[in-house]
Amino acid sequence: MNVELNGQTILANIPQQEVLGHLIILKGQFVLVEKEENKTSHKFISPEAVEKAFTAKTVSSGWLSPNTLWWGKTPNGEGIIQFYPPQKYSITIQLLEGNKTITVPMPGFIFAGNYSSYYLWVIKGKIFKQDCQLYKAPLPNIWNDSNRICFGKNIPPTCNPDSINKAWQLFWNSPFNQDLSQNKCRSHPHNVCNLLISLQGAKSFPVKELVSCSYQRIKNPNDIPKYLFEHE
Structure with missing residues (x-):
């Protein structure tokens, strides 16, 4: 036709x-x-x-998580941006001798989702600011060029206000392998997992280890909806 x-x-x-x-x-x-x-x-x-x-009917996001900073309707579905302040996380790393579970301090996270894709950055400091500088998450299994999370064989839920917390938990509850572990920190540029293991028992994350995203198109939180959601 x-x-x-x-x-x-x-x-x-x-x-x-x-x-x-x-x-x-x-x-x-x-x-x-x-x-x-x-x-x-x-x-x-x-x-x-x-x-x-x-528009013939009201469009509502429903109740939003206290961590949620931004919600919007995009051509690819709903887009959400969340902030998680610095805290300790329990993670499992797959090593040659077997899995190793450790508890490590992490900096503040900016977590974003759109459709079935999720992205992760970190910031310095405890308070979110719209124009703060973004850094690479000091973790493996995250693509260097886009900061998109690689879930491997796990399938994250489609992003919406009810499911984004499930995607966040899926990320942390799944074992990390050593894929995409390069260029994520200063002291161990070839494998950030070595840094994570050394941080077990530390009180806070050493921000001097963070690698800037200043050379990428998304440099601060204001850029996330501008580039990621509108032009994906």
Whole structure:
């Protein structure tokens, strides 16, 4: 079926007296052209007004987790950004001699999800700021170029306010192997797992170990919805 041809056919057969107006779509702006008797009026309207006019029902995110900083509807589904302050985590690392479970301090995390993809960064300090600098998470199993989490054979849930906490728990409860462990810290650039093992029993994470994301397109939290959700 040729949808474009059908649309042209329908428009060609509509009596002009039944056409009350039309909508012109510009970049970031809409123009409503209305006809009344022999007069034609032009009215500039915002994208928000158009969305409200065409939305027949209320869209609600539901109750959001206290960790949630941002929620939005994106072309790929719902997008969510969360913040987790510095704290200790219990992690399991797969080694040649077997699995090793340790408890280590970690810096503050920025966790983002969109559809079935999830991303992780860290920040310095205990308080979230929109323009703070982002650093690579000092963990394996996270892609260096995009900071996207590799869940391996595990399948994370589709991101929404009810499921994102399940994805967070899945990440921490799954054993870490040593894939994608390079360039995640200063002292052990070839394998961040060596740093993690050395931190067992430490009181806090040494922020001097963090590797900056300044060369990437996502450099601070403001960039996450701008690039990740709008252009993914």
